[in-house]
Amino acid sequence: MSAPLDCVVVRGLRLWAHVGVLEHERQMGQWFELDFSLGCNLSAAAAEDGLEQSLDYSQAIQALQLEAPRVRCLTLEHWSDKIFEVLEDLYGSVPIWLELRKCQAPVPGFCGIVAVQRSRRWPS
Template sequence: MDSIHVRDLRLWAHVGVLEHERRDGQWFRVDLTLNLDLSRAAVDDDLSASLDYSTSIKALQQLAAEIRCLTIEHFSEQMLNRLETLHGPVPIWLRLTKCAAPVPGFTGRVSVERRRHGGVTPTP
């Protein structure tokens, strides 16, 4: 299976358990992989035989501007729904990362990984 990868898409969204996270917003990072057969698009130079990744990026940017919710799990579910509406039931892998979790003394990141329709985790 071939893949289209989108990496390090930064989104500002109003998501979080704490009220100020939903009120003020914060940065998230998205990595996603869409698995599909790209051989016809490669041979024929035909975008209609592939997926236009720019529409995926725009759709996720629009979702981030609209959403207000508590959990990154719900945010990721809405992302998968949006991508499936756009591209149909293609295998999708998605990682949604909260760039600055408000946990005292914690400077790392928190992520959820989701798959739909057998989406394959990409190799590093």
């Protein structure tokens, strides 16, 4: 039996990007919201109270905030791949889970939220 997976979790990161199937979505841009979890062993960080034994979430937040305004694509699926790349550049091949939400989908009569949930190396 494997040990439980510790995680660094970020919820509710608001990002402005130019993503959508409709031309005006890519031209004007819109708000999205991202939750992600980074799997890691946090035992040493907990015991030693040291950031160097953990994953510094501020680096991910800053990198994603910098990258998001440059994004221009049709789908959440494609953008989520770019998010994986940013996180993997920072932390290597750690398990990653994410949910990327479009805050205002342009569907008549619909005022909810649409999202994709994806993972890489996340235990099942």
